[in-house]
Structures are given as structure tokens and as C-alpha cells.
Amino acid sequence: MSDEQTARAALSRLMEPQDSAGLALIRVAGAVDALRIAVGELKAGPTLEQNISAALQDAGGTGAWAGLTESKKRWGPRITDLAPERDLATIARLGGRVVIPGDELWPRQLTDLDLHEPIILWWRGPEEALPEPTKAVALVGSRDSTSYGGTVTGDLAYSLAQRGFSIVSGGAYGIDAHAHRSALAGGVGQLSTIAVMAGGVDRFYPSGNEDLLRAVSRKGAILAEVPPGSAPTRYRFLQRNRLIAALAGATVVVEARWRSGALNTAHHAENLGRAVGAVPGSIHSANSAGCHRLLREGAAVCVTDAGEIVELVSPSGAGLADSPDGPDSPHDGLTLEDLILLDALPLRSVTSVEKLCVVAGLSPNSVRAGLGRLGLLGLAFAERGGWKRGRISE
Amino acid sequence: MSDEQTARAALSRLMEPQDSAGLALIRVAGAVDALRIAVGELKAGPTLEQNISAALQDAGGTGAWAGLTESKKRWGPRITDLAPERDLATIARLGGRVVIPGDELWPRQLTDLDLHEPIILWWRGPEEALPEPTKAVALVGSRDSTSYGGTVTGDLAYSLAQRGFSIVSGGAYGIDAHAHRSALAGGVGQLSTIAVMAGGVDRFYPSGNEDLLRAVSRKGAILAEVPPGSAPTRYRFLQRNRLIAALAGATVVVEARWRSGALNTAHHAENLGRAVGAVPGSIHSANSAGCHRLLREGAAVCVTDAGEIVELVSPSGAGLADSPDGPDSPHDGLTLEDLILLDALPLRSVTSVEKLCVVAGLSPNSVRAGLGRLGLLGLAFAERGGWKRGRISE
Numbered sequence: 001m002s003d004e005q006t007a008r009a010a011l012s013r014l015m016e017p018q019d020s021a022g023l024a025l026i027r028v029a030g031a032v033d034a035l036r037i038a039v040g041e042l043k044a045g046p047t048l049e050q051n052i053s054a055a056l057q058d059a060g061g062t063g064a065w066a067g068l069t070e071s072k073k074r075w076g077p078r079i080t081d082l083a084p085e086r087d088l089a090t091i092a093r094l095g096g097r098v099v100i101p102g103d104e105l106w107p108r109q110l111t112d113l114d115l116h117e118p119i120i121l122w123w124r125g126p127e128e129a130l131p132e133p134t135k136a137v138a139l140v141g142s143r144d145s146t147s148y149g150g151t152v153t154g155d156l157a158y159s160l161a162q163r164g165f166s167i168v169s170g171g172a173y174g175i176d177a178h179a180h181r182s183a184l185a186g187g188v189g190q191l192s193t194i195a196v197m198a199g200g201v202d203r204f205y206p207s208g209n210e211d212l213l214r215a216v217s218r219k220g221a222i223l224a225e226v227p228p229g230s231a232p233t234r235y236r237f238l239q240r241n242r243l244i245a246a247l248a249g250a251t252v253v254v255e256a257r258w259r260s261g262a263l264n265t266a267h268h269a270e271n272l273g274r275a276v277g278a279v280p281g282s283i284h285s286a287n288s289a290g291c292h293r294l295l296r297e298g299a300a301v302c303v304t305d306a307g308e309i310v311e312l313v314s315p316s317g318a319g320l321a322d323s324p325d326g327p328d329s330p331h332d333g334l335t336l337e338d339l340i341l342l343d344a345l346p347l348r349s350v351t352s353v354e355k356l357c358v359v360a361g362l363s364p365n366s367v368r369a370g371l372g373r374l375g376l377l378g379l380a381f382a383e384r385g386g387w388k389r390g391r392i393s394e
Numbered sequence: 395m396s397d398e399q400t401a402r403a404a405l406s407r408l409m410e411p412q413d414s415a416g417l418a419l420i421r422v423a424g425a426v427d428a429l430r431i432a433v434g435e436l437k438a439g440p441t442l443e444q445n446i447s448a449a450l451q452d453a454g455g456t457g458a459w460a461g462l463t464e465s466k467k468r469w470g471p472r473i474t475d476l477a478p479e480r481d482l483a484t485i486a487r488l489g490g491r492v493v494i495p496g497d498e499l500w501p502r503q504l505t506d507l508d509l510h511e512p513i514i515l516w517w518r519g520p521e522e523a524l525p526e527p528t529k530a531v532a533l534v535g536s537r538d539s540t541s542y543g544g545t546v547t548g549d550l551a552y553s554l555a556q557r558g559f560s561i562v563s564g565g566a567y568g569i570d571a572h573a574h575r576s577a578l579a580g581g582v583g584q585l586s587t588i589a590v591m592a593g594g595v596d597r598f599y600p601s602g603n604e605d606l607l608r609a610v611s612r613k614g615a616i617l618a619e620v621p622p623g624s625a626p627t628r629y630r631f632l633q634r635n636r637l638i639a640a641l642a643g644a645t646v647v648v649e650a651r652w653r654s655g656a657l658n659t660a661h662h663a664e665n666l667g668r669a670v671g672a673v674p675g676s677i678h679s680a681n682s683a684g685c686h687r688l689l690r691e692g693a694a695v696c697v698t699d700a701g702e703i704v705e706l707v708s709p710s711g712a713g714l715a716d717s718p719d720g721p722d723s724p725h726d727g728l729t730l731e732d733l734i735l736l737d738a739l740p741l742r743s744v745t746s747v748e749k750l751c752v753v754a755g756l757s758p759n760s761v762r763a764g765l766g767r768l769g770l771l772g773l774a775f776a777e778r779g780g781w782k783r784g785r786i787s788e
Contacts, residue, residue, distance in 0.1 A: 014755075015755065016734060016755045019755075070757065073756075073757025073758070073759065073760070074755055074756050074757050074760065075755065076751075076757065077748070077751035077752045077755070077756075077757075077758075078752055078755055081752065148676065152677060233734070233737035233738070234733065234736070234737045235730065235733050235734045235737050238733075279677060280674030280675065280676075280677060280682070280685075280686055280689065280696070281674065281675070281676060281677075282542065282674075282675060282676060283546060283673060283674065283675075283698040283699070288674070289698070291674075292674055292696050292698050295674065295689055295696035296695060296696040296697070296698075296702070301690060302674070302686050302689035302690040302696075303690070304677040304683070304686050304690075305677070308690070336629065339628060339629050339632075340410060340627070340629045342628070343627035343628045343629050344627070354471070357470075357471035358471040358472055358475065361408070361409070361410050361413075361468055361469065361471070361472055362467075362468050362471075363464065363467025363468050363470065363471075364467070364471075365467065366467070366468065
């Protein structure tokens with residue numbers, strides 16, 4: 001157990017996720033000294049304060065920082081709760097581990113979060129690297145999903161897992177549960193699904209998903225940036241969503257109400273430059289209103305099957321999506337003149353070139369040339385000294 | 395009856411809709427001389443040919459024009475069928491009229507079609523100007539619509555007609571029929587609906603819609619660019635779609651298969667710079683696949699109610715669309731710190747400022763200030779010497 005690991009384990013209890021000043025402190029002072037400064041063992045000089053302020057501005061921070069003294073007031077009340085060795089023992093007892101930036105298992109895609117990269121990951125599941133973002137899709141949505149949303153999520157997760165994609169979600173009821181369950185069912189390799197929790201990974205939350213999450217912890221990964229014992233507060237749910245978005249190459253919202261945490265995940269994905277998809281549904285379903293909102297605002301691409309999601313996550317796979325009606329129709333690519341001529345050809349009787357000229361409004365030469373082209377396509381044929389339409393055009 | 399009217403009535407039988415060379419001839423020679431040239435009464439000189447060629451290129455024509463001799467071969471076979479006086483008598487007998495460019499009743503929005511503006515409109519219905527495009531919406535879609543598509547079309551058409559919009563469609567079975575019928579039911583003024591036909595307006599086609607189209611001809615408008623007696627060929631259906639798109643400020647596809655004439659109307663609208671909307675539906679419905687295709691390709695905006703369509707057709711009406719969940723939630727606009735604090739407040743028991751500091755990870759000053767803000771919003775209140783969450787936050 002390195003000092004760095006222990007310090008980060010402690011810092012993850014002291015600081016809420018995405019505590020910008022705390023993360024800037026870690027960046028400029030390193031985790032070990034950052035912890036000593038946070039708990040008052042080490043005094044910070046004015047240069048350090050300036051460096052934190054600069055790091056906050058580099059990361060696009062807006063507004064003035066109130067200074068380290070103010071930030072320490074935020075961390076202070078939690079100092080007495082610090083017991084990183086106990087937390088590390090807990091995760092070890094659960095068969096898990098912690099992973100910190102720089103570790104071989106650290107998911108490199110999290111560096112896209114810049115300053116808001118997590119301090120540490122508390123991790124349950126096989127000791128195996130997470131998939132690259134091009135092989136991971138987040139499926140998210142309402143907890144109170146409809147049967148439509150459940151069926152769609154199940155189909156998409158199963159089909160994507162069968163193609164070797166890992167399904168990232170939040171372990172909640174509804175869409176999340178359908179996504180994890182079907183990914184486990186369809187998975188062909190390890191880590192077919194990843195659950196990112198808002199609270200500590202020692203608890204399988206919500207309790208109704210305990211069996212499912214236990215299965216995910218055996219065959220997938222259960223991750224959190226907060227230490228064991230942490231409660232899944234609303235704030236942590238919102239912060240957790242940025243990790244779901246960052247771990248996946250594309251975030252797809254299957255069902256979401258007009259205001260929904262899933263939309264928050266989608267916006268995180270958008271801000272990270274990740275692809276965002278939304279599944280359409282009935283306009284009478286309140287559970288699709290959030291998806292339609294994303295589509296309407298241009299914040300998501302409309303996706304209707306696994307192939308279209310694969311295109312989102314790995315654009316080089318373009319063309320994998322099938323057109324639902326199969327091959328092109330024999331009419332595709334006909335010139336306007338030939339289309340007019342085709343319309344003019346009778347189905348049952350036969351007609352003459354002269355009559356076709358009148359009906360189609362084409363010159364005799366055009367009619368003869370067009371009949372030749374349509375004949376080659378099987379769309380017209382000669383019979384009893386006249387012409388009729390080919391059966392293939394029906 | 396002017397010579398110009400009679401000439402255009404004749405030309406509309408000689409030339410198929412959107413016959414570029416024919417329309418260019420009319421543009422450079424005028425309708426009366428164009429007819430004389432087309433039927434061989436007047437000889438065209440080389441300057442005229444050059445002017446036609448230039449007009450075709452001005453209109454963005456691609457490829458070389460084969461010349462007037464070739465075009466005349468296309469018109470020639472139909473010369474013997476010409477009987478404009480008979481056609482004009484027919485439309486008069488039906489209580490209708492013809493309208494040509496320059497007439498007061500000519501819909502000015504058709505000039506957006508440039509060279510492909512119709513030669514003439516054959517018109518049944520009250521002698522009243524069509525609405526401006528900002529007051530007209532095209533609702534189009536599958537002939538074999540589902541009950542979902544029918545219900546949605548009916549709701550949208552009724553609601554838009556109630557708001558004074560005119561509903562433009564194609565008079566076909568399915569979505570078209572639902573659109574016309576509900577517009578007639580909801581219409582508050584004249585011309586609540588307009589049917590643009592692919593064949594002649596003397597026939598109410600398809601026959602199953604005869605009663606409906608008769609009602610449209612009494613209280614709305616039935617229009618065609620082809621003369622009475624013309625068959626509704628596939629080619630004419632496709633050309634007719636450009637008129638639907640041009641007459642409306644926005645074209646909304648309610649239901650369409652992956653390949654559908656309604657998508658053709660949508661693309662005409664897009665090319666004309668008109669707004670295009672698509673109604674989402676179940677991904678399991680083949681009748682929504684065309685709508686989802688438009689959304690996916692970015693060719694349409696996702697629309698789910700009449701208010702959103704009003705925004706499309708008259709962007710100044712932005713904000714008319716309602717958010718389905720009503721007013722904003724009291725949590726909207728809370729700072730992250732206040733959201734953390736709200737999460738930390740117990741619902742049933744009360745807690746102290748000191749305890750809130752630990753749970754929320756905030757300094758005592760931040761907690762006190764935050765409790766003040768939340769208290770003003772009714773989200774927190776003091777009780778028995780401590781603090782608990784306000785009922786309004788539930």
C-alpha cells in the first residue's frame with residue numbers, strides 16, 4: 001500500500017466529488033502533501049495558493065477562488081472521520097482494490113475529465129482493465145421505465161454485448177438494471193458490464209438490485225469515487241454521471257422524463273466530446289419526453305438499433321447499420337423519364353410505342369430507348385407485338 | 395378568359411410537371427408564344443434556343459440541354475389531345491377556376507420554386523387566397539398509417555387548425571386523410587385545409603376519400619397543376635410533393651416507412667429552405683422508421699406537439715411550446731453547495747449545523763448561509779433547535 005494510495009483514499013473521504021479547489025490542491029502539491037495541508041499538518045505558502053488559483057483558471061474555472069482557508073473550512077469537519085487504512089481493508093475484504101491515476105488499471109479515458117478526474121476509484125470485480133471507450137457504451141434512463149423502455153434496453157444491451165461491447169450504467173432500477181442484466185446475458189468476454197455507483201461499493205444499492213449487482217461484481221466491474229460507507233446523495237448521483245459519460249465512447253438515453261438524471265449524463269458526455277444518442281418513443285409517453293428533448297435540441301443523435309449505436313461509438317464502423325427494408329428497390333436510380341415511362345406501361349394489357357408517347361409525354365426515340373433500359377432491369381417486356389410492365393416492378 | 399390563361403391551360407397538358415425545358419421556354423418566350431412554338435405554329439430562332447439554355451443554367455440545371463427539337467418530340471405526341479377550352483369549361487362546371495402567375499390569387503410562396511413554379515393551378519373550393527406560409531403546415535405520411543399515427547395526426551391537425559393554421563396534405567389514405575378531416579373539424583376560419591392532388595381535380599382520388607375530398611372542396615381548397623382528367627401517376631405524385639412543401643411554412647412527417655413519398659416531400663421542403671419536422675414513435679414500428687431516418691440524418695427537427703410545430707413555422711412564436719412538467723422545480727438554479735446541503739438535511743428528524751458540516755462537507759459559515767437561502771425557498775426550516783428539510787422539496 002503506497003503512501004500515495006493511502007493519501008488518495010483519505011482525500012476521497014474529505015472532499016466531495018468534483019471539489020475543484022481540492023483537486024487543484026492535489027494537482028499542484030501532490031496527494032500526500034495535499035492531505036497534510038488539508039488536515040493542517042503542513043502549512044501552505046502564498047505560492048501554493050497562487051498555483052491552485054492558476055490551476056483552477058486553467059481548467060476553465062469561473063469566478064474568484066475564496067482561498068485555501070475557506071476550502072479548509074469545508075474539509076475540516078470531516079477530518080475526525082478519516083480512517084483510510086480501515087477503508088482500504090474494507091475494499092480488500094470485499095475482494096476489490098483501489099486504483100489511482102498512474103496505475104496500470106487506471107482508465108486513461110478519465111483523463112478527459114481534466115481537473116475533475118476522480119481522486120481514486122474504489123473497484124469491485126475481476127482485476128482486469130476496463131475496455132477502451134470505443135468498446136464501451138453507456139445505456140442510461142429512467143428508474144420507472146416502461147415495458148417499451150425495458151424491452152428496448154434489453155435488446156440493445158444484449159446485442160451490443162454480443163458484439164463485444166461493454167455496457168456502462170448506474171446500477172439503478174429501471175433502464176440501468178435492464179442494461180446490466182442483458183449485458184451479463186449477452187456478454188461474450190469479461191467485463192460485459194460496468195456499474196458506476198453514487199455511494200460506496202460496499203453496499204449494493206438499491207437493495208432490490210442486490211442480486212444483480214452481486215453478479216456484476218463477479219463478471220463485470222462496480223466502481224465508485226467515494227469510499228466505502230458513503231451515502232448515495234443526490235449531489236453524488238449527479239457527479240457520478242460524469243464518470244459514466246467519461247468511461248463510455250457513447251452515451252445513449254433510452255427513456256427519460258423531461259427532467260431526468262439521464263439527461264445530466266448526456267450533457268456530461270456532450271461536454272466531454274463523447275457521442276450522445278437518444279432512443280425515440282411514443283410522443284404520448286412521458287418517459288420518452290427527455291429523449292425527444294435531446295433530439296429536438298440537437299444534443300443527441302436518433303438511434304433505433306445496436307448497429308446505429310456502433311456507428312456512434314466507432315464512426316469507422318459506419319455502414320454497419322442496416323436499412324430496414326433490405327436491398328434497394330429496382331426503381332432506385334431510374335431517371336425521371338424512365339420513371340414516367342414505367343408509370344405509363346400497363347400491367348395486364350399491352351400497349352404500343354405510339355400510345356406510350358402520348359401517355360408518358362415522351363418522344364418516340366426516348367420511349368424506345370427507355371423501354372430498352374427498363375427491359376434490361378426486368379421492369380418492362382415485349383409481348384404480342386406491344387409492351388407491358390415487368391412483374392418485378394410490382 | 396385571357397389568351398395567357400388558355401395557353402397555360404394547354405401547356406399544362408402538353409408538359410409534365412417540372413419539365414425544365416418547357417418551363418424555360420415559357421419563361422423566355424411567354425406562355426402564348428411558347429404554346430405556338432411547342433405545337434409548331436411558330437418557328438424558334440437560334441437566339442431563343444440560347445436563351446432557354448441560359449435560363450436552364452440560371453436555374454441550376456446540370457448537363458447539356460439537347461435542344462428544342464428534342465423537347466418538341468416529347469410534347470408532339472400530345473398535341474392532338476389539346477382542348478384547353480374544354481378543360482377550362484370543365485373546371486368552371488365544377489365551380490372551380492384556374493389561377494396563373496400574376497393573378498391576385500396566385501400563391502406568392504410558389505415563386506420559391508423558381509423555374510419549377512407550376513404553369514397553372516387548377517383549383518376547386520371557395521375563391522379565397524391561400525394562407526401565407528407562416529400560417530400553413532403540411533402534415534404528411536404513410537397511407538397505411540397505424541392507430542398511433544392516426545391519433546397523433548388528428549390531434550396535431552385539430553390543434554393547429556384551432557390556432558388558425560391551414561393544414562396542407564395530399565388527399566391520400568392514412569395520414570393525409572386524418573390531417574384533412576381533423577383540420578376541417580378544428581378549423582376556425584376558411585381554408586382550414588388544402589389538398590394538393592397528383593391527378594386532375596375533376597376526380598376525387600382515391601375513391602375511398604371521395605366524401606372527405608368533397609368536404610375539402612367546399613370548405614378548403616383542392617389544387618392540381620395537371621388538367622382535369624389527368625391520371626395520378628407515380629411521377630406526378632413525386633412532383634406534386636414539391637407543391638405541398640412550397641405552400642406550407644413547415645412540413646411535418648408524422649409517420650413514414652424507411653422509403654416513403656413523405657420523405658420526398660420533406661426533402662423538397664428542405665431544398666426550399668422550409669422547416670421540416672418529424673414525429674418520433676416506437677422503434678419497433680416500421681411506420682416510424684422514415685421519421686427516425688430524417689431525425690438521424692439531421693434533415694428534420696423532432697416535434698411532439700402542436701406548440702413545437704408552431705415554433706417551426708413561425709420562429710417568432712418561440713416559447714409557445716410548453717415543457718411537459720409545468721413550472722420549474724424548486725431545485726432548479728440551486729448552487730452545488732446548496733444542493734449538497736439539501737441532500738444532507740434529514741426529512742423527519744432534525745439535525746445540527748455541526749452535523750451538517752460533516753455530512754455535507756461544508757464549513758460552518760457555508761452551512762449557515764446555505765440554510766438561510768434554502769429557508770427562503772421553503773426547502774429547509776428550523777424546528778426544535780435544529781434543522782430539517784422543507785416539505786416543498788418532496
